[in-house]
Amino acid sequence: MNISGDSLLYAVALSLPFFLICLACYFKKKHSPHIGPFWKITIANILIFLILLSTLFLAFESYYRFIYDQSDSFGVTRVSGRWFNRYYHYNNLDLRDNIDYIKKKGGQARFTFLGDSFTAGHGIKNIEDRFANIIRKSKNKEWEIQVFAKNGLETGGELKTLKKAVNLGYEIDNVVLIYCLNDISDLVPNWNKTLHGMYQKAKKQGFLLKHSFFINTIYYRLRIGSNPKFSNYYNFVSEVYSSTLWNFQKDRIEIINNYVKDRGGVFHVIIFPFLHSFKTGYPYNNIHNKLSGFFQEKNIPYLDLLDIFEKYSSYNLTVNKFDAHPNEFAHSLAAKDILNFLEHKHSHSIEQ
The missing domain is CATH 1.10.287 (Helix Hairpins)
Structure with a gap:
């Protein structure tokens, strides 16, 4: 046996x-x-x-x-892995959704949300509670909403995901980049090495660490909390925007913009703030200012969600104490503002 x-x-x-x-x-x-x-x-x-x-x-x-049935920010614990197995289900393009993506329907505007775990709904058990699905339900007869989002994607990976779909015959209409402040991280070799190392070590666990849900959970909470590369992660991201890598990041965003426009599409950007940081003042306004300045300079339509989220505490916006992703309430707030923004931009585009 x-x-x-x-x-x-x-x-x-x-x-x-x-x-x-x-x-x-x-x-x-x-x-x-x-x-x-x-x-x-x-x-x-x-x-x-x-x-x-x-x-x-x-x-x-x-x-x-x-x-216990919760995710964590980095998705490395046994409990978190089980959570993803329970609640992440994939469609014909291997993307988290409850519908398959087929050829564009005539008479319907297509909105393709391009993003990472914030967009995929990390921490959201019912996929209908993430902002893209809320918008889909609201505009079901008028818009076709599709979500090109995967956990761990950053700007480089998002561009590859879009290109891969187009090469397979995917038709571009409106592309909405859901920009998280850490989308620049893949430009930093040391960070990629640290993250890859953690996931590789997670595959080589001893018996207790591998098979005890309790020991596994406590171990990774302590390890991530005591590792300065993880505990200072958000400050590290902020510093990257003050380096020359910011110029490379601007180039990558512009490449996506041009890629969409060259194929007859319209490009929009939604900026998500770091939701864990509303306890004692928000320390990342400088990043938002840089992003806003760049999008204005390039005439890229954008919406910064900082204004709606800073009215609330982090406790009310995040999944749990160990997961800084947006919860159902945050997704509902985002859906309302994103929908208003896209309706306005889309109607203006039709008039033109």
Whole structure:
């Protein structure tokens, strides 16, 4: 009989408290009369401690294995991996959606949302609660909404995703780039190396780290929290915009803009702020100013969502304490503003 590592570990965790209780009872009945008071108390205390420890481990392991159902920012824990398996379902183009993408329908405007995990709905269990699907439901008979978004994509990957689809016959109409402030990160070799290293090490885990949901969760929370490259991630992103890499990033955005225009499409940009940073003032206004200045200079229609989000606390906007992605409420706020923006721009485009 083939028993998986997960089942084996949980069977041991389930049996251990009962085994220790039986051992304590056996010790009390058979051996305690023949042992001195000091050793009797010491052994009894050790057994009681082990019983309590094993019971606590069983409780936490059961909670993270069967009850806790949340994602985390980097998606590296067992719990987070299970979350994605449960709630991410893919269409004919291997993109997270509940409809297949087919040839463009006549009489309907097509809006292609191009983005990363914010757009894909990282942390959103019901796909109908992400902003793109909310807009689709609102404009069902008039617009065709399609979502070209994957976790981990940044500007370079988003351009490749769009080109790949076009090469397969995908027709461009309106392309909406959902720009997150960390979309510049793939230009930094050291960051790519750090992130790749973490995911590679996650594949080479020891038995406990691999099969215990509790130990796995605590380990990666501590590891990410204690690693300055992760704990200072957002400050690191801010510094990149002050380097020469910002010029390369502007070039890449302009390449996407020209690529869309050359194929008869209209290009728009939506800027998402870092939602975890509204506790004690928002420290990334300089990035928003740079992006706004660039889009104005290039006559690229854009919408900055900072204005609607800064009215709320991060607690009300993010998925959970360990996941800084937008929650259902944040998606609903974004959907309303994005829809108003696109309706205005689209009607203006038709008039012209």
